Amino acid sequence: MQIKRMIKVLSAALLMSVCLSTQAQEAAPAADPNIARAQGMIADADKARKKAASVEGEWRDTGKMLKQAKAALKKGDHVKAMKLAAKAHKQGVLGQQQAMDQKALRMPSYLKY
């Protein structure tokens, strides 16, 4: 009889400890890795934008996209932030590439000298 009671008390204690540890985990959630990822993507995209600007190849909307990405992240919408940062990064890379491809002046063939 005593053994049965002891088993009951022990299982109740075990159950309580499991519940408490779960609650503790919920109270202090681990940092969302997506936020850090979005921050990294924004920083990379800004680097690409600056590289494009350094060769006079920055596109019109890249800076705007980055601002929007930062605002989205602030609101907790990391999906939107990452999407915008990826777009801005692509624009930065392409803008730089476009400028480098035309480093040398190429006169159009329709001008007759």
Place this chain on the structure above:
Amino acid sequence: MKKFFQKMALLALAGGIAISAQATTPDEDLAAFQSFFKNRFPDVTMEEYTNGVYSIDPIGRENWEAIEEFPPYEPFIDEGQAMWDTPFANGKTYKDCYPDGPAIKGKFPHWDKQQGKVITLPLALNQCREANGEKPLKYKKGPINDILSYIAYESRGQVTNIVIPDDDPKALAAYEAGKKFYYTRRGQLNFSCANCHLQNAGMKIRSDILSPALGHTTHFPVYRSKWGTVGTLHRRFTGCNKQVRAKPFKAHGDQYRNLEYFLTYMSNGLPLNGPGARK
């Protein structure tokens, strides 16, 4: 919208053929540039190009001629005259900076050996203001357009005659930088100034006809109906760059001043007829 981008892409493809630059002199550039338009629009006289798109668009021209009966830029000329005549706080006026003014537009842009850069008229006016303890004017909108309108009006009939002095290699370098800017594709739409206003001048872009580059600099500042006011050449450069989705440069920064130097040189021989009115 989709159609617009398709059109832009087609135009971009059409302009895809380019040849590497041989070393050409400014005179050779000028001859090639002007003969391109002579061949493209054989019935248009050189002087007509000072009227921009209305030299090649007869329907738009009718509207423009009606607008010119009561020129929308007139109040700006009057304001500009008042600015010219009103002394600065130190008692001096613009006339002290430019004794042969106000008809001085024909002297700009020019290469300034001492400053080592192209000096445009708005930059010169601001340098005058600053030398007299006044705040510089903003370069795209506002009162700068008043005084520019007045000076342009007083300078009507002067002939564009940009000189690239031989005694300073930096002058030719500035011209070359402007030329490079003009033929460089930029922005998300991958267009150069030349793609629209040289190669495709006279073609339609949506409901508008692309104006010929020849004469582009003769009639600024212009009253644009779209703006509802008078604006500067560099405001227009900014707009063009934005339209091809490139980040515009600073008005009267190196890029646009050099561009103005090159572009004005390409209109050498054409009379000044600013201020103008445009759609």
